[in-house]
Amino acid sequence: MAELFDTHCHLSDLDFDQDRDAVLERMHSNGVTRCAVIGYDVASSKQALLFAERTPGVFCAVGIHPEHADTATPETLSELQKMASNSAVRAIGEIGIDLHWESNPSLEIQQNACVQQLEMASILSLPVCFHVRDAQMEMLRLLKEHKRILTGGIMHCFSGSWEVAKEYLKLGFYISFAGPVTFKKAPKLQEAARNVPLDRLLIETDSPYMAPEPVRGRRNEPGNVRYVCEKIAELRGMTYEELAERTTGNACRLFRV
Ligand code: NI
Numbered sequence: 001m002a003e004l005f006d007t008h009c010h011l012s013d014l015d016f017d018q019d020r021d022a023v024l025e026r027m028h029s030n031g032v033t034r035c036a037v038i039g040y041d042v043a044s045s046k047q048a049l050l051f052a053e054r055t056p057g058v059f060c061a062v063g064i065h066p067e068h069a070d071t072a073t074p075e076t077l078s079e080l081q082k083m084a085s086n087s088a089v090r091a092i093g094e095i096g097i098d099l100h101w102e103s104n105p106s107l108e109i110q111q112n113a114c115v116q117q118l119e120m121a122s123i124l125s126l127p128v129c130f131h132v133r134d135a136q137m138e139m140l141r142l143l144k145e146h147k148r149i150l151t152g153g154i155m156h157c158f159s160g161s162w163e164v165a166k167e168y169l170k171l172g173f174y175i176s177f178a179g180p181v182t183f184k185k186a187p188k189l190q191e192a193a194r195n196v197p198l199d200r201l202l203i204e205t206d207s208p209y210m211a212p213e214p215v216r217g218r219r220n221e222p223g224n225v226r227y228v229c230e231k232i233a234e235l236r237g238m239t240y241e242e243l244a245e246r247t248t249g250n251a252c253r254l255f256r257v
Helices: 020-029 042-054 066-071 074-083 107-124 136-145 162-170 187-195 222-236 240-254
Strands: 004-009 032-038 058-062 089-098 128-133 153-155 174-177 201-203
Touching: 004 201, 004 222, 004 240, 020 032, 020 222, 032 042, 032 089, 032 222, 032 240, 042 058, 042 074, 066 089, 066 107, 074 107, 089 107, 089 136, 089 153, 107 128, 107 136, 128 136, 136 162, 162 174, 162 187, 174 187, 187 222, 201 222, 201 240, 222 240
Parallel strands: 004 032, 032 058, 058 089, 089 128, 128 153, 153 174, 174 201
Antiparallel strands: none
């Protein structure tokens, strides 16, 4: 069976406390042999690391999400940096800019937290997992201004157009697609998924969020990344096995697995 790599999930979250072992079993029975569990603040980063350390095939990222950017202090950042020296940590993230909710920290606070974590990634030579929502231009501007310290990484749950994807590709990033690419009314996203070069394409669930068709609306889980693989293979006129092999190869290269 073709092996899949879910490059972004939150399997150590409370949502999975009741049945995490069953979720892992379904993940494996769907051919998903590896996944990356992504932190979004200090506590979730710790959980992700503990889980990755004791679970074969599970890797993790530590970082502070833009929604929690106001918690990025010298103390929390140094705590993250300490965690990141563990070999289960393969990336810094998720970090970025999110201007979707008015209640989010100000753009300036988000930019500062993002730049400080980019610097950390650069010191540690780790790739970065980016979360960008309603802020593609702001994110591109920040990345272009800090080109010197970029270490590569993933535009997670990509939600932009092919035009925007091309800009991120020029900066050396991978583009990762989640459930929304399977939705019926997603022509722009599907255009991007058709065009991203095969050596820069990744797939993910972002579970428990973003469940793909045909399980849309339910709690998502890593095993469902196969639906994302199926859809993109169909969009590109490739077989499921070919797309699985290419995206898993890319993920292994990026996370140094
Ligand atoms: Ni996430």
